[in-house]
Amino acid sequence: MSSTTLKPNDLDAFWQPFTPNKGFKKRPRILARAEGMNYWDDQGRKMLDASSGLWCVNAGHCRKEIASAIAEQAKTLDFSPTFQYGHPKVFQLASRVVELAPKGLDKVFFSNSGSEAAETALKVARAYFKAIGQPNRTKFIGRERAYHGVNFGGLSVGGLPNNSRAFGPLMDADFLPLQYDVKQGVFTKGEAEGGENYADALEAILEKNGPENYAAVIVEPMTGSGGVFVTPKAYLKRLREICDKHGILLIFDEVITGFGRLGYAFGAERYAVTPDMIAFAKGITNGAVPMGGTLVKGSIVEVFKEEHDWSIAMFHGYTYSGHPLAAAAGVATLDLYRDENLFEKARKLEPVFQEAVHSLKGAPNVIDIRNVGLAAAVELAPAAGAVGKRGYEAMQALFHEEGVVPRLAGDTIVLAPALIASESDVQHIVEAVKKVLSRIG
Numbered sequence: 001m002s003s004t005t006l007k008p009n010d011l012d013a014f015w016q017p018f019t020p021n022k023g024f025k026k027r028p029r030i031l032a033r034a035e036g037m038n039y040w041d042d043q044g045r046k047m048l049d050a051s052s053g054l055w056c057v058n059a060g061h062c063r064k065e066i067a068s069a070i071a072e073q074a075k076t077l078d079f080s081p082t083f084q085y086g087h088p089k090v091f092q093l094a095s096r097v098v099e100l101a102p103k104g105l106d107k108v109f110f111s112n113s114g115s116e117a118a119e120t121a122l123k124v125a126r127a128y129f130k131a132i133g134q135p136n137r138t139k140f141i142g143r144e145r146a147y148h149g150v151n152f153g154g155l156s157v158g159g160l161p162n163n164s165r166a167f168g169p170l171m172d173a174d175f176l177p178l179q180y181d182v183k184q185g186v187f188t189k190g191e192a193e194g195g196e197n198y199a200d201a202l203e204a205i206l207e208k209n210g211p212e213n214y215a216a217v218i219v220e221p222m223t224g225s226g227g228v229f230v231t232p233k234a235y236l237k238r239l240r241e242i243c244d245k246h247g248i249l250l251i252f253d254e255v256i257t258g259f260g261r262l263g264y265a266f267g268a269e270r271y272a273v274t275p276d277m278i279a280f281a282k283g284i285t286n287g288a289v290p291m292g293g294t295l296v297k298g299s300i301v302e303v304f305k306e307e308h309d310w311s312i313a314m315f316h317g318y319t320y321s322g323h324p325l326a327a328a329a330g331v332a333t334l335d336l337y338r339d340e341n342l343f344e345k346a347r348k349l350e351p352v353f354q355e356a357v358h359s360l361k362g363a364p365n366v367i368d369i370r371n372v373g374l375a376a377a378v379e380l381a382p383a384a385g386a387v388g389k390r391g392y393e394a395m396q397a398l399f400h401e402e403g404v405v406p407r408l409a410g411d412t413i414v415l416a417p418a419l420i421a422s423e424s425d426v427q428h429i430v431e432a433v434k435k436v437l438s439r440i441g
């Protein structure tokens with residue numbers, strides 16, 4: 001079909017990711033413009049963004065500082081390869097990310113998405129063990145309900161069966177249990193105490209299969225896409241101890257938890273646990289230009305010895321690794337986080353957000369509420385024989401009737417406002433959810 005024969009607003013050609021395309025095209029939800037905490041739809045109706053875009057617009061939409069940095073960069077240097085060459089902004093951004101990272105994680109490998117950031121971490125882990133003469137260490141351990149993107153490595157360690165069902169066989173991996181008690185933990189505010197027992201499951205896996213066969217454990221400091229399952233207070237520390245005991249690398253996938261979602265630059269800081277690698281994406285550019293990255297301990301990178309000045313030690317990279325527009329957006333974004341104290345602002349809003357979301361306890365069909373930082377899950381009982389339907393209807397009603405844009409994880413409504421949210425934005429979102437739940441029954 002030539003472009004002249006396309007109908008204006010034809011919705012047919014775009015195969016939407018992670019979307020029921022049929023339902024969407026019957027009743028579209030079009031976001032046409034944005035600013036701060038708000039979107040406007042294609043009819044000019046103002047909406048409140050309750051999910052920071054897709055967990056990425058942490059400083060609010062269409063920030064002028066970021067837009068100007070991107071425009072300026074596009075006029076100055078549109079593209080430069082980072083294979084064999086480099087450009088000023090990408091070095092600047094890498095140094096700025098390292099400044100925010102836990103001590104020791106002082107190298108950054110750039111990519112274009114969270115999926116690539118996680119994939120890079122897994123590849124580095126395997127390559128590291130080959131380089132230090134432990135080639136048997138090839139296996140990985142993920143966790144139930146985890147999401148590490150959609151590439152084969154990330155899918156293999158991901159714990160959401162719907163995402164991998166159609167695409168196997170995958171890489172061999174083992175899984176830790178979900179770090180949350182779905183029977184007794186319900187309506188817990190913030191982090192539960194303890195949680196070492198969930199981490200101790202790692203010992204059992206290693207004992208069964210031999211620790212010498214494992215390269216890395218990968219976990220999200222907070223299960224995000226899987227439905228906001230909060231990590232208990234002692235859990236990550238215990239995981240770190242077990243990994244150290246057996247010489248296994250610990251990878252934090254901070255694609256969601258990085259850059260302020262938990263009130264700190266990284267979840268690693270909130271929980272005072274230093275992993276060997278951190279995958280990040282999303283908030284690094286405030287969502288304005290795609291970018292991912294993997295922070296790696298210098299002591300790991302050191303083993304990739306380049307034999308000569310002209311030889312490459314790790315054959316990995318993407319055409320757009322550290323793209324100039326993304327790097328410019330990244331530096332401008334980190335400036336905003338710093339200059340507006342946005343991580344601290346999120347920490348201050350957290351108790352208000354917590355009390356507001358937990359006020360939904362008792363609303364029709366609410367079976368659990370979980371929260372940490374500026375992330376919360378309102379889990380609904382599934383409708384009989386139709387898992388996901390009630391959640392979908394709640395999202396539709398929030399969008400079309402209340403002008404609120406939430407995230408959805410099955411029958412769970414996920415709320416993750418930007419770090420610039422006000423108390424009244426939070427109240428507005430929660431009131432809208434309350435109204436919708438009492439209406440849809």
Ligand SMILES: Cc1ncc(COP(=O)(O)O)c(C=O)c1O
Pocket residue numbers: 112113114115116118147148149150220224225253254255256281282
């Ligand atoms: C923890 C985590 N890892 C990886 C990804 C994949 O990121 P992307 O969609 O940018 O590939 C996501 C996306 O939500 C994520 O939450």
